[in-house]
Amino acid sequence: MTGALACPLCGGANHASTGLRPSSRYRPGTRFEIVRCVACGLLMTRPRTAPAELKAYYDSGTYYSTVEASRGGSHDGGWLAGLRRDVRRHVVHYYYARPGAPARPAAAVWARLARRRFGWAPRPLPGSRLLDVGCGDGAFLLDARAAGWDVAGLDISEHAAANASKLGLPVAVGELVDLVYPPESFDVVRLWSVLEHLLDPLAGMQEAARLLRPGGWAILQVPNASGLAARMLGAQWSGWDVPVHVSHFTPATLTRLVAQGGLRPAELHHTSVGTMAPTLKVSATAVGRLAIALADQILDAAGLGDCIMCFARKPAGGT
Ligand SMILES: [Zn+2]
Numbered sequence: 434m435t436g437a438l439a440c441p442l443c444g445g446a447n448h449a450s451t452g453l454r455p456s457s458r459y460r461p462g463t464r465f466e467i468v469r470c471v472a473c474g475l476l477m478t479r480p481r482t483a484p485a486e487l488k489a490y491y492d493s494g495t496y497y498s499t500v501e502a503s504r505g506g507s508h509d510g511g512w513l514a515g516l517r518r519d520v521r522r523h524v525v526h527y528y529y530a531r532p533g534a535p536a537r538p539a540a541a542v543w544a545r546l547a548r549r550r551f552g553w554a555p556r557p558l559p560g561s562r563l564l565d566v567g568c569g570d571g572a573f574l575l576d577a578r579a580a581g582w583d584v585a586g587l588d589i590s591e592h593a594a595a596n597a598s599k600l601g602l603p604v605a606v607g608e609l610v611d612l613v614y615p616p617e618s619f620d621v622v623r624l625w626s627v628l629e630h631l632l633d634p635l636a637g638m639q640e641a642a643r644l645l646r647p648g649g650w651a652i653l654q655v656p657n658a659s660g661l662a663a664r665m666l667g668a669q670w671s672g673w674d675v676p677v678h679v680s681h682f683t684p685a686t687l688t689r690l691v692a693q694g695g696l697r698p699a700e701l702h703h704t705s706v707g708t709m710a711p712t713l714k715v716s717a718t719a720v721g722r723l724a725i726a727l728a729d730q731i732l733d734a735a736g737l738g739d740c741i742m743c744f745a746r747k748p749a750g751g752t
Pocket of ligand 1: 440441442443444445470471472473474475
C-alpha cells in the first residue's frame with residue numbers, strides 16, 4: 434500500500450496496487466502501475482504522467498492518428514469509415530437537430546440502433562450552444578453545426594485543433610480548466626474519451642458543471658475498467674493505454690465523479706467500441722469484425738461493455 438499522492442476524487446491517501454500495465458504505444462518496454470484508491474475505488478496510473486510529457490504525446494502523430502482512427506474521423510478512408518460517418522451523421526441529426534428539422538425515416542432507424550455508439554442529447558431550442566471538449570479534428574462539431582447548434586470545440590492537440598480550424602470551426606487549444614469560458618454559457622458540454630486523460634478529473638467535471646446553464650446536459654464517455662474485456666485481457670486491455678490514460682473509471686466511480694462535480698447522473702449506458710479488436714488482432718478479417726461486433730452487442734446488453742456513457746444534468750436551480 435502506498436500513500437504518495439492524494440486521490441483526486443476523495444482525497445484519500447491510501448492506494449493499493451492492481452499490478453503493472455505495459456506502455457506499448459508510447460514507451461515500449463516501460464510498464465506503469467495502476468493503483469486503486471482504498472477509500473473510493475478510483476483507479477490511477479502511477480507514476481503520474483507529468484503535464485509536459487502528456488502534451489508531448491498529444492502533439493505526436495501517434496496519438497492523433499490513433500484517436501482519429503478510433504473515432505472514424507473525417508480524414509479516414511475505406512468503406513467502414515464511410516459507413517460510420519454516415520451513421521454518426523444520422524444520430525447527430527436525429528437527436529440534436531432543432532425541432533422542425535426534417536428527419537428521413539431511414540435516418541431514424543440508424544440513429545436508434547447507434548445512439549449509444551455516438552451519444553445523443555435532447556434537441557436544442559434555437560440559439561443553443563454546444564461545447565465539445567477533446568473535439569479532435571471536429572467531425573462531431575461539423576455534424577452538430579449542421580443540425581443547428583452554435584458550436585465550440587477544444588482540444589489539447591495543436592495538430593487536431595488546426596485541422597478543425599481549417600473547416601471553419603471555432604476550436605481553442607488547451608485544457609478545459611485552463612480556458613476561461615463565461616459561466617453558464619453552454620446547453621451541452623460533451624466530454625467524449627476525455628476524463629481518463631485528466632490528472633484531476635473532478636476539477637474537469639466541476640468546470641463542465643460551471644459552464645452549463647441550469648438544466649443543461651453533460652455527455653460523458655470513458656473506458657470501462659470493470660468491463661468484461663478489461664477483466665479478461667488484464668494488463669493487455671487497450672483501455673489502460675498508459676501513460677496517456679491517467680485516471681480509470683468503473684460505473685461506480687464515474688457516477689460518484691459526476692455527482693461530486695455538481696451534476697445529476699440521469700442515464701448510464703454501456704457501449705463497446707471494439708477495444709478488444711486491436712488486442713486480439715482479429716479485426717483485419719471480415720469474419721473477425723463481425724465476431725467483435727456481435728460480442729460488443731452482447732456485452733453492452735449485459736452491462737459489461739468496454740466503455741461507459743453517462744448523461745448528467747445540471748440541476749435547474751444551479752449547482
Ligand atoms: Zn479516492
